[in-house]
Amino acid sequence: MRVLAIETSCDETAVALYDSEQGLLAHQLHSQIALHAVYGGVVPELASRDHVRKLLPLIEACLHEAGTNHEQVDGVAYTAGPGLIGALLVGAAVARSYAFARGIPALGVHHLEGHLLAPMLEAEPPEYPFVALLVSGGHTLLAQVAGLGEYQILGSTLDDAAGEAFDKTAKVLGLPYPGGPALAKLAEQGSPGRFQFPRPMLDRPGLDFSFSGLKTAVVVTLRQLQANATLDDQTRADVACAFQHAVVETLVAKCGRALDQTGARTLVVAGGVGANRSLRAQLLALGNRRGVVVRYPRPEFCTDNAAMIAYAGCQRLLLGQHDDLKIRATARWPMDNLRAPQATTTHS
Numbered sequence: 097m098r099v100l101a102i103e104t105s106c107d108e109t110a111v112a113l114y115d116s117e118q119g120l121l122a123h124q125l126h127s128q129i130a131l132h133a134v135y136g137g138v139v140p141e142l143a144s145r146d147h148v149r150k151l152l153p154l155i156e157a158c159l160h161e162a163g164t165n166h167e168q169v170d171g172v173a174y175t176a177g178p179g180l181i182g183a184l185l186v187g188a189a190v191a192r193s194y195a196f197a198r199g200i201p202a203l204g205v206h207h208l209e210g211h212l213l214a215p216m217l218e219a220e221p222p223e224y225p226f227v228a229l230l231v232s233g234g235h236t237l238l239a240q241v242a243g244l245g246e247y248q249i250l251g252s253t254l255d256d257a258a259g260e261a262f263d264k265t266a267k268v269l270g271l272p273y274p275g276g277p278a279l280a281k282l283a284e285q286g287s288p289g290r291f292q293f294p295r296p297m298l299d300r301p302g303l304d305f306s307f308s309g310l311k312t313a314v315v316v317t318l319r320q321l322q323a324n325a326t327l328d329d330q331t332r333a334d335v336a337c338a339f340q341h342a343v344v345e346t347l348v349a350k351c352g353r354a355l356d357q358t359g360a361r362t363l364v365v366a367g368g369v370g371a372n373r374s375l376r377a378q379l380l381a382l383g384n385r386r387g388v389v390v391r392y393p394r395p396e397f398c399t400d401n402a403a404m405i406a407y408a409g410c411q412r413l414l415l416g417q418h419d420d421l422k423i424r425a426t427a428r429w430p431m432d433n434l435r436a437p438q439a440t441t442t443h444s
């Protein structure tokens with residue numbers, strides 16, 4: 097089965113073509129970073145309008161890259177949520193209309209299911225069951241994954257997501273949008289140990305996270321440094337390094353706990369913050385210490401992309417799951433509502 101996938105949940109317009117026999121055939125992505133950078137964050141209406149402009153040419157480019165044509169597409173998968181509602185609606189409307197025009201099935205996919213299954217696109221995919229750490233701009237959670245659609249949430253953030261904490265802290269450090277990668281880059285020039293920030297919720301049992309206090313600790317430190325006129329470039333880098341260290345150490349410790357709790361032998365890391373080099377290195381070290389297999393998507397499939405939606409959608413479409421003719425877009429869609437596919441059901 098050959099599945100065309102569309103992802104427009106936030107500020108990336110992405111299209112991919114996945115074949116159940118041959119794997120990923122092509123993927124295209126247009127990032128709106130330049131469009132939103134002047135505003136310091138994503139402007140939802142501008143995001144929707146840019147998806148309208150870019151989506152159809154990207155579909156053509158994707159089919160061209162794969163050396164195939166519309167007649168060879170057997171099904172359509174699209175991100176139906178969670179995300180920005182206007183942005184989601186663009187992808188959903190195009191996907192649903194495309195499928196209707198061609199008389200092929202369409203399926204709305206959960207964005208986080210896409211992230212969770214993104215490592216399945218790699219040469220050595222993880223084997224079920226595994227523990228997954230999903231760290232993105234909108235979500236931070238640990239889940240036990242027993243199979244497609246069989247997700248048990250072990251813990252999640254009580255306030256900011258890890259990526260959100262990176263982005264907000266980057267902003268107070270005066271770094272350009274998008275903050276996460278910029279902060280990570282700056283942290284590489286910092287010396288660890290000069291500043292110490294709290295490891296949120298590590299002293300408490302359980303697998304929940306909280307990152308807003310950490311950001312506040314950075315703000316307080318920066319204010320003091322500014323008041324003392326000691327906030328030079330190296331100091332900024334040292335603060336970034338200490339912040340990243342605190343986030344990474346917290347995420348690694350919680351992953352260790354989740355592995356203890358579940359007895360899982362495989363750990364999967366997904367979502368935008370999964371592209372962070374320090375996090376990847378520290379989680380690999382954790383895996384080595386414990387004899388646990390650690391699997392990541394390649395960095396470009398950690399952040400938003402359509403390849404992950406194509407993979408997840410294809411697995412469900414193959415099992416006969418598809419939607420009715422409705423255009424599905426859901427800004428908030430709790431992951432606990434997801435179910436393993438049963439033959440010829442609609443999603444969720």
Ligand code: KG4
Binds near residue numbers: 235370371373
């Ligand atoms: O998964 P994603 O592309 O979008 C959401 O679904 O949220 O994640 C984007 C998030 C942003 O907060 C971004 O700053 C963060 O991932 N991010 C990073 C890095 N690359 C992306 N955070 C830390 N280090 C990075 N290298």
Ligand code: ZN
Binds near residue numbers: 207211233367
């Ligand atoms: Zn995402």
